[in-house]
Amino acid sequence: xxxxxxxxxxxxxxxxxxxxxxxxxxxxxxxxxxxxxxxxxxxxxxxxxxxxxxxxxxxxxxxxxxxxxxxxxxxxxxxxxxxxxxxxxxxxxxxxxxxxxxxxxxxxxxxxxxxxxxxxxxxxxxxxxxxxxxxxxxxxxxxxxxxxxxxxxxxxxxxxxxxxxxxxxxxxxxxxxxxxxxxxxxxxxxxxxxxxxxxxxxxxxxxxxxxxxxxxxxxxxxxx
Amino acid sequence: xxxxxxxxxxxxxxxxxxxxxxxxxxxxxxxxxxxxxxxxxxxxxxxxxxxxxxxxxxxxxxxxxxxxxxxxxxxxxxxxxxxxxxxxxxxxxxxxxxxxxxxxxxxxxxxxxxxxxxxxxxxxxxxxxxxxxxxxxxxxxxxxxxxxxxxxxxxxxxxxxxxxxxxxxxxxxxxxxxxxxxxxxxxxxxxxxxxxxxxxxxxxxxxxxxxxxxxxxxxxxxxxxxxxxxxxxxxxxxxxxxxxxxxxxxxxxxxxxxxxxxxxxxxxxxxxxxxxxxxxxxxxxxxxxxxxxxxxxxxxxxxxxxxxxxxxxxxxxxxxxxxx
Numbered sequence: 001x002x003x004x005x006x007x008x009x010x011x012x013x014x015x016x017x018x019x020x021x022x023x024x025x026x027x028x029x030x031x032x033x034x035x036x037x038x039x040x041x042x043x044x045x046x047x048x049x050x051x052x053x054x055x056x057x058x059x060x061x062x063x064x065x066x067x068x069x070x071x072x073x074x075x076x077x078x079x080x081x082x083x084x085x086x087x088x089x090x091x092x093x094x095x096x097x098x099x100x101x102x103x104x105x106x107x108x109x110x111x112x113x114x115x116x117x118x119x120x121x122x123x124x125x126x127x128x129x130x131x132x133x134x135x136x137x138x139x140x141x142x143x144x145x146x147x148x149x150x151x152x153x154x155x156x157x158x159x160x161x162x163x164x165x166x167x168x169x170x171x172x173x174x175x176x177x178x179x180x181x182x183x184x185x186x187x188x189x190x191x192x193x194x195x196x197x198x199x200x201x202x203x204x205x206x207x208x209x210x211x212x213x214x215x216x217x218x219x220x221x222x223x224x
Numbered sequence: 225x226x227x228x229x230x231x232x233x234x235x236x237x238x239x240x241x242x243x244x245x246x247x248x249x250x251x252x253x254x255x256x257x258x259x260x261x262x263x264x265x266x267x268x269x270x271x272x273x274x275x276x277x278x279x280x281x282x283x284x285x286x287x288x289x290x291x292x293x294x295x296x297x298x299x300x301x302x303x304x305x306x307x308x309x310x311x312x313x314x315x316x317x318x319x320x321x322x323x324x325x326x327x328x329x330x331x332x333x334x335x336x337x338x339x340x341x342x343x344x345x346x347x348x349x350x351x352x353x354x355x356x357x358x359x360x361x362x363x364x365x366x367x368x369x370x371x372x373x374x375x376x377x378x379x380x381x382x383x384x385x386x387x388x389x390x391x392x393x394x395x396x397x398x399x400x401x402x403x404x405x406x407x408x409x410x411x412x413x414x415x416x417x418x419x420x421x422x423x424x425x426x427x428x429x430x431x432x433x434x435x436x437x438x439x440x441x442x443x444x445x446x447x448x449x450x451x452x453x454x455x456x457x458x459x460x461x462x463x464x465x466x467x468x469x470x471x472x473x474x475x476x477x478x479x480x481x482x483x484x485x486x487x488x489x490x491x492x493x494x495x496x497x498x499x500x501x502x503x504x505x506x507x508x509x510x511x512x513x514x515x516x517x518x519x520x521x522x523x524x525x526x527x528x529x530x531x532x533x534x535x536x537x538x539x540x541x542x543x544x545x546x547x548x
Contacts, residue, residue, distance in 0.1 A: 108258065108272040126258035132267060161268035 044191055044199075045173070045212035053188030054083065057170050058090030060186045065137050068097045070165065072131050074104045076142040076154055082205035083172060084141040102129020104140065106153035133162040139186075143201040145171040148182035173212055175199055233541045237351035237358040240367040241416040249420055250393075252537050253377050259533035259540075262301060274540050275302035278335040282308040283325075284361070285341045290504050290528065291361050291371070295338045298535035304335070322346065326354050335543055339363075344409075357542040365407050371503055372413035374534040376421060378527050379458050382499050386457075395422035400452040400494075402484060403462030403511055404433040404473075410503045411462055415441050428452035429462075429484060432473040449484055453493040461486050461502045464511050477510065487513030491521070499523050 045053070065071050068091065075084030081103045088101045105126045140154050151169055158167060170186035175193045189212070193199060196217030202209050231251055241249070262272055280299035284292050292308065299306045309329075322341075329337065336357045339347050344364030351358035362368040376394065384392045399418055405411045405427045418425050419442050426444040427434065428451075439445055446452050453459060464480065474480050486500060500512070500522045508514045516522060540546070 105258070108262070108274055126261055128261075134267065156273070160272075161265065 040216040042214045042216075043211060044214045045189055047210035049189070050172070050203075050210045050212065053172060054086045055090055057172075057186045057188055058087045058094060061087065061139055061168075061170065062091060062094055064168070064185065067137070068095050068099065070135070071137045071139060072100045072102065072129070072133070073139050073141050073170075074102050074129060074154070074158065076140065076150060077103050077105045079143040079201050079203055079206055080104070080141045082203050083143060083170075085205075087141060087170065100129070100131040102131065103127060104129075104154055104157060106150050106157055109153035109157045111149060111153065127157065133158060133164045136164050137166045137168065138164040139168045139170050141170045143172045143203075144175060144199055145169070145173070145182075145184050145187075146175040146177045146199075148178045148180035151182050152180055172201060173199060233545050236542060237347075237360075238369050238538055238542060239347045239351050239358065239360045241369045241372050241413045241420070242367065244369075244420070246420045246422075249373065249376070249417060252373055252534065252541065253380060255537040255541070256377050256530070256533045259301070259536040260530065262536070263529065263532055271301045271303050273303045275299065275304035275335075275543060278302075278304040278543060279333060280304045280306045280336045280338065280539065281329050281334045281356075282306065282361075283311070283329075283337055283339045284309070285311045285339075285346075286362065288340055288361070290531075291340065291368075294528070294531045295359075295361060295370075295535055298532050298539060299336070301532065302536055302539060304539070307334075322350060323353060326350055326356070330354060330356055336539055357539075359538065359542070362409055365409050365412070367413045367416075368409040369413050369417075370531070370535050370538060371410050372417035373538070374527060374531040375414055375460070375501060375503070376417050377534050378501065378523055378530050379423075379499075381526070381530070382523060383457065386497055393421060394418065397423045397458065398426070398456045399423050399458040399460055400426045400428060400456045401460045401462065402428050402449065402452065402486060404464055405429050405438060405462070406433050406435040406473075407465055408462050414460065415443055419443075426452045426456070430474045430480065449490055450493045453490070453498075456494055456498050459486060459491070459494055459498055459500045461500065461512050463503060463505065464507055466507065466510075481510060485509075485511060485513060486516055488515055488519075491516060501527060504528070 061071065062068060073084040073088055075081030084101045088099050092098050138158060140151060142150065145151065155167060158164060168185040169182070171184045172188040174184060174187055174190040176190060177193060177195060191199070191214060193214065194217070198215040198217060200213045200215070202211050202213070204210050231247065233248070233251060235248070263270055280295070282292055282295055296306050296308065326337065334356050336359060337350065338359045338361050339350060340361040341347070341363050344366035346363045347358055347360035360367060360369055379397065379399070380392070380394055383394065383397055384390060401411050401414060411427065415425055415427070424444070425442070426446060427438060428446050428449055431447050434445060434447070491500070498521065500516055502512055502517070502522070502524050504524065506512055506517055506524070508517060517524065
């Protein structure tokens with residue numbers, strides 16, 4: 001199963017290098033101020049690619065979970081939730097099984113509260129799902145996988161609710177900036193970024209359109 | 225991320241509702257439902273790690289069961305360590321000043337100090353001088369801010385359910401506060417809170433229990449219960465503080481009961497949708513009849529459950545100062 005996933009992501013990387021400009025062999029020149037004014041914005045996923053990625057994520061989840069009745073999807077708020085709903089629709093089409101979908105707000109489990117880095121903590125929507133996680137194959141669905149800290153928080157939160165048989169991770173885009181030993185089991189797209197870059201996922205349900213944009217940020221002179 | 229604009233929390237202490245802005249009050253109320261959900265978890269662990277490793281000290285100079293246990297539980301549900309100071313056997317008896325006692329507590333690295341004291345202003349005095357976050361759990365006849373916040377949250381929940389509007393606020397909601405207004409920090413904090421949230425407030429009680437110039441807080445005043453209950457959405461019944469009733473502020477308890485008790489009969493003056501609230505503990509059949517206290521219109525136990533969630537929201541904001 002894992003070899004298959006690996007093959008696919010290698011395959012993806014090849015596709016990405018051939019097609020859109022994704023790899024970052026770009027020159028960073030802190031001396032020129034001009035570059036800081038014009039931020040480069042690239043479409044890294046369009047609506048078609050998002051659709052086919054969601055379809056493939058659903059296929060992989062079905063293949064990796066022969067007992068599809070035990071699967072439940074938990075979408076990380078806010079854009080993981082619509083993605084989870086889409087994947088559930090695809091799974092329903094493929095197998096006829098309606099897997100339960102819930103929402104996960106990791107904001108009560110963040111590890112970066114004290115550093116003052118976190119935003120979006122005071123919102124009103126929270127975790128909500130109406131199935132028992134005990135013994136289930138839970139798939140966490142998120143739009144962007146970056147440092148892995150959100151996933152770490154999600155794992156802690158899910159485990160506070162019970163003891164799933166297995167927890168897997170599905171993500172639309174991997175920014176490859178991991179700070180924790182966490183990897184996606186199912187991955188839509190992968191792109192090399194720096195912490196200064198900005199990846200924004202926009203979905204019809206939340207933003208009125210399907211697109212993933214990469215905005216190249218200007219790196220500060222001293223890294224860390 | 226910032227659809228409604230970024231909201232910042234910068235306060236270290238919660239001393240009085242009078243100090244808070246409407247948006248600060250709303251920030252607390254908006255955060256509370258997530259904490260209600262934590263307490264309501266059917267399976268798994270009913271706590272979150274937001275205050276893990278922090279120390280919350282409960283320091284109560286007046287008897288209290290409900291408020292003290294509510295704060296203690298709120299701290300525990302946030303994974304904090306809690307310490308309750310039993311004043312009867314503490315150094316206050318040996319002549320130590322409040323400041324000295326708090327310096328000693330802080331030497332043990334406390335993060336939040338929850339204080340109840342019979343002296344109005346006690347919390348403020350400590351908040352101004354000490355680095356710990358101070359939460360006022362009632363100071364004399366001054367304020368009891370977390371009670372007002374949990375009451376406003378409960379009212380808002382009721383209004384949202386009633387009108388089936390997910391985001392309804394308290395603007396234009398009519399609240400009658402009945403009883404001993406003069407000696408009540410609960411009434412004072414509630415009036416501040418409700419006025420800031422746009423509700424209209426009527427206070428009602430025997431004239432000896434209505435403070436002079438209370439109208440200046442922007443409330444309607446009446447001594448006639450029927451008049452107070454007309455068209456209200458919320459009937460808020462205060463406790464008659466029998467222990468503070470030495471000075472004979474009304475002729476007899478029987479007369480108070482006859483004129484001001486909320487029972488099936490007097491409630492007929494209020495609309496059917498009106499709820500009955502009480503900060504507890506109830507003197508059954510004094511300010512509130514047993515049938516109403518146990519009846520379908522009371523939300524008294526919801527107030528208690530909400531109290532834990534609202535206090536969790538307050539502690540989280542004061543210590544973690546989240547933004548966004």
